[in-house]
Amino acid sequence: MPIPMIKKLAVIGVGLIGGSLARALREGGHVGEVVGFGRSLGNLETAADLGVIDRAEVSVAATVRDADMIVVAVPVGCMESIFSQLATSMMDGAVVTDVGSVKRGVVAMARTALGVRCSAFVPGHPIAGTEHTGVSASKADLFEHHRIILTPEDDTDVAAVARVRAMWQAAGGDVVSMSVAEHDDILAVCSHLPHVLAYMLVDLLIRRDDHKTTFDLAAGGFRDFTRIASSDPTMWHDICLGNRDALVKVLKDYQQNLDDLLSAIDRGDGQWLMDTFTRAKRARDTYIVKHQN
Amino acid sequence: MPIPMIKKLAVIGVGLIGGSLARALREGGHVGEVVGFGRSLGNLETAADLGVIDRAEVSVAATVRDADMIVVAVPVGCMESIFSQLATSMMDGAVVTDVGSVKRGVVAMARTALGVRCSAFVPGHPIAGTEHTGVSASKADLFEHHRIILTPEDDTDVAAVARVRAMWQAAGGDVVSMSVAEHDDILAVCSHLPHVLAYMLVDLLIRRDDHKTTFDLAAGGFRDFTRIASSDPTMWHDICLGNRDALVKVLKDYQQNLDDLLSAIDRGDGQWLMDTFTRAKRARDTYIVKHQN
Numbered sequence: 205m206p207i208p209m210i211k212k213l214a215v216i217g218v219g220l221i222g223g224s225l226a227r228a229l230r231e232g233g234h235v236g237e238v239v240g241f242g243r244s245l246g247n248l249e250t251a252a253d254l255g256v257i258d259r260a261e262v263s264v265a266a267t268v269r270d271a272d273m274i275v276v277a278v279p280v281g282c283m284e285s286i287f288s289q290l291a292t293s294m295m296d297g298a299v300v301t302d303v304g305s306v307k308r309g310v311v312a313m314a315r316t317a318l319g320v321r322c323s324a325f326v327p328g329h330p331i332a333g334t335e336h337t338g339v340s341a342s343k344a345d346l347f348e349h350h351r352i353i354l355t356p357e358d359d360t361d362v363a364a365v366a367r368v369r370a371m372w373q374a375a376g377g378d379v380v381s382m383s384v385a386e387h388d389d390i391l392a393v394c395s396h397l398p399h400v401l402a403y404m405l406v407d408l409l410i411r412r413d414d415h416k417t418t419f420d421l422a423a424g425g426f427r428d429f430t431r432i433a434s435s436d437p438t439m440w441h442d443i444c445l446g447n448r449d450a451l452v453k454v455l456k457d458y459q460q461n462l463d464d465l466l467s468a469i470d471r472g473d474g475q476w477l478m479d480t481f482t483r484a485k486r487a488r489d490t491y492i493v494k495h496q497n
Numbered sequence: 498m499p500i501p502m503i504k505k506l507a508v509i510g511v512g513l514i515g516g517s518l519a520r521a522l523r524e525g526g527h528v529g530e531v532v533g534f535g536r537s538l539g540n541l542e543t544a545a546d547l548g549v550i551d552r553a554e555v556s557v558a559a560t561v562r563d564a565d566m567i568v569v570a571v572p573v574g575c576m577e578s579i580f581s582q583l584a585t586s587m588m589d590g591a592v593v594t595d596v597g598s599v600k601r602g603v604v605a606m607a608r609t610a611l612g613v614r615c616s617a618f619v620p621g622h623p624i625a626g627t628e629h630t631g632v633s634a635s636k637a638d639l640f641e642h643h644r645i646i647l648t649p650e651d652d653t654d655v656a657a658v659a660r661v662r663a664m665w666q667a668a669g670g671d672v673v674s675m676s677v678a679e680h681d682d683i684l685a686v687c688s689h690l691p692h693v694l695a696y697m698l699v700d701l702l703i704r705r706d707d708h709k710t711t712f713d714l715a716a717g718g719f720r721d722f723t724r725i726a727s728s729d730p731t732m733w734h735d736i737c738l739g740n741r742d743a744l745v746k747v748l749k750d751y752q753q754n755l756d757d758l759l760s761a762i763d764r765g766d767g768q769w770l771m772d773t774f775t776r777a778k779r780a781r782d783t784y785i786v787k788h789q790n
Contacts, residue, residue, distance in 0.1 A: 331716045351714055382710075390707060394715040397701075398722040401694060404754045406777035408690075408747070414683060417675075419784045421644055422687040423624045425728075428721040429691040433781045435718075437774035444762050444770050454701070455759050459752060461697045466748050469737050477737050481730035484699035488726045491712045 209367075209374060210235045214271035216264060216286055218242050218251040220333060221303045222277030223342030226256050228375035231344045241267040242278075251339040265293035273371060276302040280442040283310055287317035287325075294321065299364040301326045301371075305391065305439070306446035307355045307384045323361045326368040329353045329387065330377060331395075335434040348376035355384045392450035396443055397458060400451070402433040403440070502660075502667060503528045507564035509557060509579055511535050511544040513626060514596045515570030516635030519549050521668035524637045534560040535571075544632040558586035566664060569595040573735040576603055580610035580618075587614065592657040594619045594664075598684065598732070599739035600648045600677040616654040619661040622646045622680065623670060624688075628727040641669035648677045685743035689736055690751060693744070695726040696733070 213229065215222040218240040229235040240257035241264055242248050248260035261267040264286060268274050274294060276286050283302060290300060300318070304310045307327050314325045332350040334341060352372040356365045369379045382390075409415050409422075444451060468476040506522065508515040511533040522528040533550035534557055535541050541553035554560040557579060561567050567587060569579050576595060583593060593611070597603045600620050607618045625643040627634060645665040649658045662672045675683075702708050702715075737744060761769040 331714055333716070333718075350716070353714070386707075386710075390711050390714055393702060393705065394711045394719050398698060398719055400758060401698065401755075402722060403774050403777045404751065404758055405691060405694065406781050407773055408751055408754050409686060410776060410780050412686065414679075415780075417679075418683050418687045419780075421624055421646070421683055422784070423626070423643070425626075425725040426687050426691055427785070428724050429695060430781050431721050432718040433774075433777050434785065435778070437771055437778055440774050441767055441770045445765060445767060448762055448765070452759060452762055455755060455762075458697065458701055459755055459759075461701050462694075462748060462752055462755075465693060465697055466745060466752075469741055469745055469748075472738060472741070474734055474738060477734045478730055480700055481696050481726075481733050483703060484696045484726050485728070485730055487703050487708075487712075488699050488723050491715070492720070492727065 206233075208234050208236045209370060210273045212237045212239065212271040212273075214268040214274045215240045215257065216242070216267065216274065216276045217278035217282075218248060218257055218260075218339050219277060220337055220339070220341045220346075221330060222275060223251060223254075223256045223339035224332075224344065224346035225275060225277070225303075225330075225371075225375055226251075227342055227344040228347060229371065230255075232374055234371070234374045239267050239271065243282075247339055254339065256339055256342060264289040268294050268298065270295060272298055273367070274298055274300045276300065276304075279436075279438050280304045280306055280310060280446050281438070284313045284317055287314050291318050291321055294324075299324055299326065299361075299367050301328045301368045303328060303330055304446075305329060305395070305443050307387045309446040311355070311357065311384055323359050324364050326360060326364050327355045327357075327384065328368060328372070329355070329391070330372070332377075335431055337436045345376065347372065350377055352377035352379045353387055354379060354381045355387050356381065357384070388447050388450045392447055393454045396447055396451050397454050399432045399435060399440055400444065400455070401458075402430045406430050406433045499526075501527050501529045502663060503566045505530045505532065505564040505566075507561040507567045508533045508550065509535070509560065509567065509569045510571035510575075511541060511550060511553075511632050512570060513630055513632070513634045513639075514623060515568060516544060516547075516549045516632035517625075517637065517639035518568060518570070518596075518623075518664075518668055519544075520635055520637040521640060522664065523548075525667055527664070527667045532560050532564065536575075540632055547632065549632055549635060557582040561587050561591065563588060565591055566660065567591055567593045569593065569597075572729075572731050573597045573599055573603060573739050574731070577606045577610055580607050584611050584614055587617075592617055592619065592654075592660050594621045594661045596621060596623055597739075598622060598688070598736050600680045602739040604648070604650065604677055616652050617657050619653060619657050620648045620650075620677065621661060621665070622648070622684070623665070625670075628724055630729045638669060640665065643670055645670035645672045646680055647672060647674045648680050649674065650677070681740050681743045685740055686747045689740055689744050690747050692725050692728060692733055693737065693748070694751075695723045699723050699726045
């Protein structure tokens with residue numbers, strides 16, 4: 205039997221993302237042992253029952269003992285404490301990566317908390333997920349044909365980056381690299397903005413006196429538009445605060461767009477509406493053709 | 498063979514909605530003959546080839562000759578001209594209904610254009626559809642378990658309302674009645690607002706220098722959120738102008754919501770974010786449980 209790419213994988217936070225990565229690597233025979241740690245004992249038991257992990261441990265230190273690959277898949281708001289524990293417990297030569305949706309804050313935390321071990325940390329973000337959470341929603345093919353963004357810094361160990369890249373490719377992902385700043389700016393507009401817009405639309409409906417009838421009459425368009433408003437509030441709380449500057453900027457840009465729309469509707473400018481909607485439809489249709497999978 | 502509910506159905510505008518209604522009624526044996534009229538000869542030929550209509554006619558007058566049920570399924574912006582032609586060509590006892598997404602403007606147009614025949618007009622709006630258009634996207638089960646809203650006026654003929662209601666029920670729809678004003682207010686928030694928000698989000702992305710990378714990295718959340726931005730621009734142009742007052746009002750309410758969000762992010766108010774997102778998720782999850790189909 206060939207030696208697996210990863211001898212011992214430590215998954216800190218065995219939820220949708222951590223669990224799916226473990227499943228993918230196990231199914232492909234890329235990992236020897238998988239040990240998990242998390243806040244919820246019930247979730248860890250489920251993970252063991254489902255065969256996503258070999259066993260759960262009761263501390264970060266015990267989980268990462270002898271682990272050559274450590275994946276931190278907890279909400280961004282919990283990462284600092286995990287990094288501090290890793291600093292004193294990870295073995296020499298181990299590589300650490302995370303799956304956080306914002307990178308600026310995570311990198312700053314890792315730099316402070318990991319100290320000299322910081323070069324072994326490869327910041328990462330798989331562009332995959334659903335509105336469901338927990339290990340029971342995890343699946344081995346979650347990352348197939350999905351982009352995995354790595355945002356290594358100048359002082360990140362090159363060999364560590366190569367190992368994290370190989371791990372994600374083994375899990376079916378399509379790995380790309382970019383700077384932390386570029387990642388946070390782009391994700392602010394194509395992911396964080398739509399999520400908060402969906403939350404705020406549902407919020408608008410709830411506040412109305414006629415919200416029962418309104419929900420009742422909402423059609424498929426509303427259901428799809430607001431799917432992401434069923435996402436985990438903690439995660440999105442963390443993202444809003446973790447990517448504050450970029451998100452505030454795109455929210456203001458978007459408000460400007462809505463001002464333009466309002467003024468076009470107000471003055472009855474049919475041409476503006478036709479041009480804008482047609483351009484958007486064309487761009488969106490093109491995007492969909494390129495992403496059929 | 499039993500006598501069908503409708504002897505001759507005239508479909509003015511054989512697109513997604515008109516075509517699906519014709520299919521549903523034909524499959525259920527509820528209609529004797531279906532005659533279609535529309536702007537695009539190619540689309541009408543497709544409709545005949547697919548068996549959605551028995552034949553196409555070259556004028557509104559010829560289409561509605563001897564028709565006991567007339568369905569106007571053209572964009573709202575084209576309805577006035579159709580109503581004027583119906584006024585001089587529909588037979589006594591015929592019932593007219595429409596499928597427009599806004600009702601205030603349509604009812605006003607019908608009142609003016611149909612004149613004395615106005616009591617035979619039952620304003621309607623099936624809450625169903627996809628982002629695809631044209632008869633080739635039509636399907637017999639489009640309306641199954643979907644709400645069909647009728648907004649009859651005080652002087653609408655009660656027997657006409659009953660016939661339109663029976664037609665939609667035969668097509669699988671779940672018919673409800675409400676006032677024109679209530680319809681337009683509710684649809685503004687649960688349908689028209691999400692559509693324009695999706696258009697404006699895609700518009701925001703297009704304007705960015707990094708739009709290629711941004712589209713490339715957009716995940717499933719973005720795809721679902723913006724599905725409705727692939728809708729027909731003409732239809733949404735008509736809706737924006739046709740439901741101007743209600744849409745402007747909910748857009749302003751929504752902007753106020755975004756202002757509140759911006760200020761919470763700006764001041765780092767994690768509790769506000771958690772409370773708001775949690776409330777929205779709970780409402781959205783409840784809504785989804787109630788609408789599993």
